[in-house]
Amino acid sequence: MDNLKVVGKKIPKIDAPLKATGAALYIQDVKIPGMLHGKILYSQYPHARIIKLDTSKAEKLPGVRAVVTAKDMPPNFRIGIMKDNPPLKSGKVLSIRDEIAAVAATTPEIAEEALSLIEVEYEELPGIFDPLEAMKEGAMLIHEEAKSNILKMPWRLICGDVEKAKQESAYIVEDTFSTQWVTHCCLGTSGCVAHFDMHNNLTMYSNTQIPSLAQNDFVEALNAFGLKNRRVRIIQAVIGGGFGSKLDTYAYEYIAILLALKTRKPVKIIFTREEEFFATSPRQCTITKISHGCDKDGRLTFRDVEMVLDNGAYTSWGATTPSVMMLPISSLYKVPNVRYIAKCVYTNNTYCQAMRGYGNPQATFAIESSLDQLAEKAGIDPLELRRINANEPGEITPQRFKITSCGMKECIEEVYKRLNWKEKRGKDNGRGVGMASLIHVGGGARVYKSDGCGTIIKMDDFGKVDVFTGASDIGQGSDTVIAQIVAEVIGIPIEDVNVINNDTDICPWDVGVHASRTTFVAGNAALGAARKIREQILEAAGKILDEDPADLDIKDGMVFSTKNKEKSTPLGKALRKIHYTLGGKMLMAEYFYDPANENFDKEFKGNLSVSYAYGAHGVEVEVDRETGKVKILNYVAAHDVGKAINPLLLEGQIYGGGLQGIGYALGEKMVYQNGRLMNGNFLDYKIPTAKDVPPIQPVIVETDEKDGPFGAKGIGEPGLVPTAPAIANAIYDAIGVRIKDLPITPEKILAALKAKDK
């Protein structure tokens, strides 16, 4: 490992120049001859009956090629993981983003104008916008055919005996924490181009995070359209951010498909920024009642959590985030008895989706806030409490996670040291320090039937390789990481590696970009294929150099004997010898890596990931008691990453995660009033910008994960997981008030101070 040439180096993202110079082609840039432009008409009410829908005027507008409504969709065709979402709605609309008609026209402007010519009459209905209301006995049913507004997803994890532990605990705290809607704020808005060939095979230009699963979804849709056994090809444009938002297929994509079928032309639908705000699926808001106990020495005895999630009107992956929330709830720190019951509830709000962390930030906000409360009650320094209960390698957690490598303690110590914890803590002078830890999947997550990724590598006669990976680079830098791994294994410069990642015709299967799995899973897949190439080279070079292949190594494009350095040959020369021989060959290899992780059993137990990532964030804040404004003075983000394949990108993930977490903690909120989004633009919905970046210190803790590529774990999501509770805890340390409802706005702080002063 000491001798690494490419892995472990701070290598800039290989696609950065393309993006920096505007040469990268985003979905917005896709142009196909004859292409039409689609636009969608959304509901004007969050809950209403459609009385009249007349598209005749729109159809007559010159330049309009098709106007579609629910009647053009296959009957009973539904999308989403619960199949509760018709891509075009009829009868009743259930949320303000309900799609009721769409137009394809020769220009976006004509399409837009046509929308205004569609006549719709509604009978407005009262809506339910509060999940607690929706859960009440006798509440109006959002989906009439469902028997309850509570989704049939029995999220319920029981480990040990919580009730008994409660009785045996020395200290117990209980409180309720809540989180808000936030959205991904991808700079590249959603969009697609649907294009049928003459055989009714579909090519979908997309910025999906799940090309292989999207392919399945669209195959299924074509079946519904009566187009059986057709091919679907997903071509991903350069993706301007994902963060979980593109983890499902959406109504607009099926509408583009329908319009393309109707018009026999390619149809492009691109979201405006306003659509991106109100018509995509955010991180859901949660209400979490949490109770924690410990013994007299501060050892955790139980954790008891009840949660309500606002699912919105339809169901996508957001409804499954409790599966990941279970991870910190059951296994963040050693806690023998755990109970977690979560309910996802239909409302007339927008429906929710996965977002970086996949529920973990909401759960960790509750857990880590509550832990500080417990520490106070037990009279233990909160960092010390965490030291006492920190996870360790070799542990098997109550949910049956097998902890292999674990750098949690090291991360906590880094926070302690770099935050100057002892000196800064408990000063009650308007400045304070706080911390929070995290656990997250770091070695894939078996949520689908396969958690695998395939890689194909071919190598030319001069040592240049093409790598076809199932992995999607949504900006996180996976292409660079994969190129590094391949370059290191084969012994070539990274410039000689070309990563192809955007076409299901070419790239092998992959379950998608989620669960921080790409470096780990796609990295291992690339590693496996690269090793096969390396073996072929060494075997052939052994013959050329008359050496045992086991004694050969490749670095910087030279094959040499490790025993006798004078015995060497340029790699290209060896490759040409391998190729230009009777029965010769160019080098190719394929490898499919599926981690040995487990699907949960019916009790939601099992080793979901083959590795777990840990981290601890510590924050020093200064709170202005006059304005309620929080200023971050210092921010230490220590992460157990296994091995840093590319410290530059890793730090980028930590900076980015931290900043996104700070936005979540202190400012971002989608303001919904009676189902209508009130701040759907970047003027009113404020994300932290470059000017808002506090002094973040990323700290990389390496633990050498045995199953990871070069020892690495996944690290895509963790950066924002502990941010909000660390800040909340620091604020409490600074001014003695605890904000339990995100975001922690100046108004809430002032109100809390006022209440405290009373």
Added chain:
Amino acid sequence: MDNLKVVGKKIPKIDAPLKATGAALYIQDVKIPGMLHGKILYSQYPHARIIKLDTSKAEKLPGVRAVVTAKDMPPNFRIGIMKDNPPLKSGKVLSIRDEIAAVAATTPEIAEEALSLIEVEYEELPGIFDPLEAMKEGAMLIHEEAKSNILKMPWRLICGDVEKAKQESAYIVEDTFSTQWVTHCCLGTSGCVAHFDMHNNLTMYSNTQIPSLAQNDFVEALNAFGLKNRRVRIIQAVIGGGFGSKLDTYAYEYIAILLALKTRKPVKIIFTREEEFFATSPRQCTITKISHGCDKDGRLTFRDVEMVLDNGAYTSWGATTPSVMMLPISSLYKVPNVRYIAKCVYTNNTYCQAMRGYGNPQATFAIESSLDQLAEKAGIDPLELRRINANEPGEITPQRFKITSCGMKECIEEVYKRLNWKEKRGKDNGRGVGMASLIHVGGGARVYKSDGCGTIIKMDDFGKVDVFTGASDIGQGSDTVIAQIVAEVIGIPIEDVNVINNDTDICPWDVGVHASRTTFVAGNAALGAARKIREQILEAAGKILDEDPADLDIKDGMVFSTKNKEKSTPLGKALRKIHYTLGGKMLMAEYFYDPANENFDKEFKGNLSVSYAYGAHGVEVEVDRETGKVKILNYVAAHDVGKAINPLLLEGQIYGGGLQGIGYALGEKMVYQNGRLMNGNFLDYKIPTAKDVPPIQPVIVETDEKDGPFGAKGIGEPGLVPTAPAIANAIYDAIGVRIKDLPITPEKILAALKAKDK
């Protein structure tokens, strides 16, 4: 073999609908944002000194982005197989197509106008346009630095003792035959788009027949430009015909590269039809002195051939066609003693290139015309003479070709029978029959260091496969043949196979489309990869069905036991079981096939191909003694194809080859006068059209080639090889005159009749 579902079927070309509806994207259709248009200024004289070259006015024309001349090219940079061709010429021009300047502008029209503003003054020099003149002692040297106008390519094959055989022969004939320049007449004209990225990596959109070798050529060019170790990617547009014309890289491509480098923009150069005629490289003209002998029983004793080829001013693959001419000269019919000496000679004519048959048509015209003369002299029916001397399986020819399968006798019998030879022959009534046979490489041809082709296959969860092949489909239908082979082996419908063949980043290495090698070599590569997929399926299905994999078969997407038909599973289900298992995988396989053929040794001997294709064409003609016009009444084209993978495409190759051969025999000729092409357009250069198609009977003779995919041999070129001599022989039978100089025009017939009547 009896049970084949896809192979052996008349399946229409899978790309036909695209082409028929105009959806296919040719090089003409490639458009890249910011793309400029390049145009080339050619010499006005076939031989001249450039006195002045002033581009200043052109540079000032609005819209012009670059004007380049030889001084912009790297000094001493030369292209072509002898490196005798600077892409932009300075000092002296050596042919009328010499490129002396080029322009890149925002529109083709502006580029064209800019060319007219370039001021050139020439000092015209006397040229040499006759290779016999050029060979004379003291002749002016075309390339001053060369010592002779005769290329340093010592084509010389000696087998046995020709002089001794001459003395021992019962009958001997000797005569001289000559052939004309003809051009490929691709309906898609030449063109390219050169596009550099920010790292100076080059993407070249091209219609080359040799993507892997062109990649090497351009890498070399970038090196010359000082761009070391850059990546070159070749993307092939849909190719509108090749026929050998795109077997090399050309000046226009390097000019596009230069212009793209100068302007930092993509640059497109597309030939006009006129350029396609005069500025591409045709089949060269030849003068062949041939002598044949046989014993009293008609057994051939020797063949003695001397040949002069007009190479033109520069050297491309045309100069190497004698290597393939050796094949019929040494091995068409059993002939123990052979001598062949060929000289390629520089002239101030256009330089020549490979064209379908690669010299074989020229050589076979001389051989088969001469054989008829020998038969007459020996008093043997010419078909009988060929029966006596026909090649046979198991033979090793004097040039050391190992004949495996050989259907020559069967082909001759087909001609005999279907032409009604006995009845029609020797009637001297203005109607006559004639025949000629052919031998050609049918199992690759090791002319480069590798004769290989790679294939990668991946299979999705529903049984659909993507095949990445090195093979290029230039219209011959290789995609369809490869799809059939893969579909047959895996047991799926051909619709489920997607062939990707046009991108060096994706497709494995292949030496190029030439030597009729694609069905054989790329077919075997696809077969090898498909078998690996099949094995994986059967192994897994064996477990699912609890059967020995050896007892399983796959047809029409069902895996079943051959012993117990009730035991079966849909393929897709088996695939999903293979994939959706812990440690599961999607199926991928790679295979590189390099045939076990040999490069020639220094004496030009060796088993060039692992299989040889045979055929015999028989023609019945009617000759109008008044007009000299030849009418083809019947045309039997019998071909030993090993196994017909797709009889429909095979017949297409035979029809097309026959028609191209008829054009060669009876009409096509590039009329060069003192180095200038006089008929460079489709009005004056007449190719046979649909209206000219005679009744061609394609006859498929199957011989089951052991090394061929499903027993197939290559059959791309043979269709035109024996056409001209078969027609010439038939004309002789009809009217008693023999035309020895192609094309056989009415004028030549009338002149010959007149001379005979004297």
